Amino acid sequence: MRRPGNYLLLLAIMVGISVASCRLQSAGDGYLSHPTRFAVHSPPNELLFNGRVARSYEEREVPEAEHEADRLSEDPVEAAEPCEATPYQQEMLHLVNRARSRQRDCGGERHQTAAPLRWNCRLHEAAVIHSQDMIDADFFDHQGSDESTVGMRVSRSGYEWRAVGENIAAGYPDNQAVMANLLSSPTHCSNIMDSKFREFGSAVIDTDQAHYDNYWTQVFGAR
Numbered sequence: 001m002r003r004p005g006n007y008l009l010l011l012a013i014m015v016g017i018s019v020a021s022c023r024l025q026s027a028g029d030g031y032l033s034h035p036t037r038f039a040v041h042s043p044p045n046e047l048l049f050n051g052r053v054a055r056s057y058e059e060r061e062v063p064e065a066e067h068e069a070d071r072l073s074e075d076p077v078e079a080a081e082p083c084e085a086t087p088y089q090q091e092m093l094h095l096v097n098r099a100r101s102r103q104r105d106c107g108g109e110r111h112q113t114a115a116p117l118r119w120n121c122r123l124h125e126a127a128v129i130h131s132q133d134m135i136d137a138d139f140f141d142h143q144g145s146d147e148s149t150v151g152m153r154v155s156r157s158g159y160e161w162r163a164v165g166e167n168i169a170a171g172y173p174d175n176q177a178v179m180a181n182l183l184s185s186p187t188h189c190s191n192i193m194d195s196k197f198r199e200f201g202s203a204v205i206d207t208d209q210a211h212y213d214n215y216w217t218q219v220f221g222a223r
Contacts, residue, residue: 083121083124085119088204089119089124089202089203090119091175092175092178092202092218093117093119096117096192096200097117099179099192100113100115100116100117101113101116104183104193106186106187106189106190106193107187107189108186109190111189111195112195114193114194114195115195115198118199118200119199119200120199120200120201121201122154122159122201123154123157123159123201123220124201124202124219125157125201126150126153126154126157126159126219127201127202127217127218128205129153130144130153130166130168130219131168131203131204131205131215131216132205133145133146134168134170134215134217135205135207135209135210135215138210138211140168140212140215142168150164150165150166150219154219154221159223161221161222161223162222162223163196163197163220163221163222164219164220164221164222165191165197165219166191166218166219167182167188167191167217167220168215168217168218169181169182169215169216170211170214170216171212171214178204178216182218192218194220196222197220197221198221198222198223199220199222199223201218201219203217204216
């Protein structure tokens with residue numbers, strides 16, 4: 001016969017494990033104020049609240065062309081090999097532009113309405129590359145596995161940028177869930193509402209080879 005003390009000890013151990021588990025599950029608030037390599041995985045029914053998002057922004061001076069005709073107004077690669085947004089990508093662009101069509105408070109910073117963004121193949125390419133990189137190297141960060149920044153990736157795509165922004169997310173079920181969480185975060189909301197940006201590209205890639213089921217990248221640009 002087991003002694004009562006043994007049952008009490010077992011009960012105490014089980015309670016301790018349960019409390020520790022609860023603390024771990026509540027550790028993430030759904031947003032990243034700094035890059036992190038990994039984040040706590042959430043059950044499918046909690047993805048809307050416990051997915052992960054992060055934001056990056058860069059700005060630089062670009063020398064003015066001596067003559068307006070010398071400015072890169074049409075991307076020669078895009079003109080020769082035009083890309084067209086898929087219906088799912090068009091839905092994301094629509095959601096971004098719908099958000100920009102209304103005045104919005106982003107964490108206390110008031111944003112006026114902003115002009116709609118145009119789909120850009122080069123920014124889409126940079127988004128695809130980063131989402132795939134996060135999957136291949138199994139990380140969640142704005143710094144690529146090769147230590148690249150969003151500005152470096154956009155430059156490699158051939159886009160001559162003055163300002164560029166990037167929102168990344170992982171583990172959300174659809175475009176609406178991603179946008180709802182991005183808009184509820186002040187810094188990501190500011191990227192979406194920034195009136196400097198004129199063009200946009202995004203990508204989401206599903207996977208069973210990394211920490212999350214999918215990896216999203218939004219890239220905003222101004223030339």
